[in-house]
Structure formats: structure tokens, C-alpha cells
Amino acid sequence: MSRLESFIRRMQAQRDCINLAAELVRDVPGVVWEFGLGNARSYDHLRETFSDRDVYVFDLEPYAPMEFRPSEERLFVGDVRETVPREVARSHGKVALLHYDVGLGHRPDDLRLAAELSDVIAPAIAPGGIVMGVYELTLEGAETLPLPDGIAQGRYYIYRLGQA
């Protein structure tokens, strides 16, 4: 598969999973967390899809154009190893959806970071809330949910934490 084809499929998977998440958390109150602002593509889709919820973003060094960034109070700048534990402590059970798209493009390091954060994020997630993203996460007691139709296994991961 060409890199172009792979990129298109990754973006389709991201869009379809975010759209599915909107249905999955319809009855779960809470905010949305986005890990990884990047070019703000997924953030922009999240804020459009979850226009009735607050969307908070975590990123090391935001570089997206200003009009696609969240306001200062909704953007946590810094290494997620530092910013996330701090916000988890303040947000127990308040996150309905966490979309994980953090990485620097070096797969072994990115997987290690995902494993590290897996141990930290669970307390922030509301009962019945969803965690999803490009990497497999190890979330104790979480149920792995099926992907939307047409999305290949392993392209995305969707988990539901402790049912409401």
C-alpha cells in the first residue's frame, strides 16, 4: 500500500472513530480531552462534533495556526508526562472522551509513551467514558469496542471504561 493510501485510510479511521465516539458518549456527561494538537485536524473535528462540550488539548509545542488552537485555558502545553498527571488529579471522572494522538513519529518511543500514560489516565475518565486512539493502550478493566465498518483491525483502538 502506498504511503498516500495509508495516510488516507488513517485519516478516514480517525474521522469515523470520532464520529462513532459521539454516539458512544451521548449519555456520558463530561468534557473531551485531545492528546496531540499537531495540525489541529482531529481537534477541529472534535470541537465541531462535540460543540456542546468543552474540549481540552495537551501538546508539547503547539504549532497549529492560531485560529485552530483552543483558548489558552483549554490548552495544556508541555510534556504529557507532566501535564497529564496534574490534570488527572484535578479531573477525576470528568472526561467523557479521551482521543489519544500523541507521538513524535518514532514508533518504539511513541508506544512506550502510550504505555506510560495508560497507567495514569484511567481515574480521569467518567464511568462509561471512551478512550481511543492510534495506539493500543493497557487500561485495566476496559472493554475493547469494535471499530466502525470498513476500518481495519489495529488501525485504531476504542476502549470503554467502567460502565455508567
Ligand SMILES: C[S@@+](CC[C@H](N)C(=O)[O-])C[C@H]1O[C@@H](n2cnc3c(N)ncnc32)[C@H](O)[C@@H]1O
Ligand atoms: C501526530 S501529531 C497530532 C496530530 C493531530 N491530532 C492532528 O490531527 O493534526 C502528534 C503530536 O504529539 C505531540 N507530542 C509528541 N510527544 C509529546 C509529549 N511527550 N507531550 C506532549 N505532546 C507530545 C507533538 O507535538 C504533535 O503535535
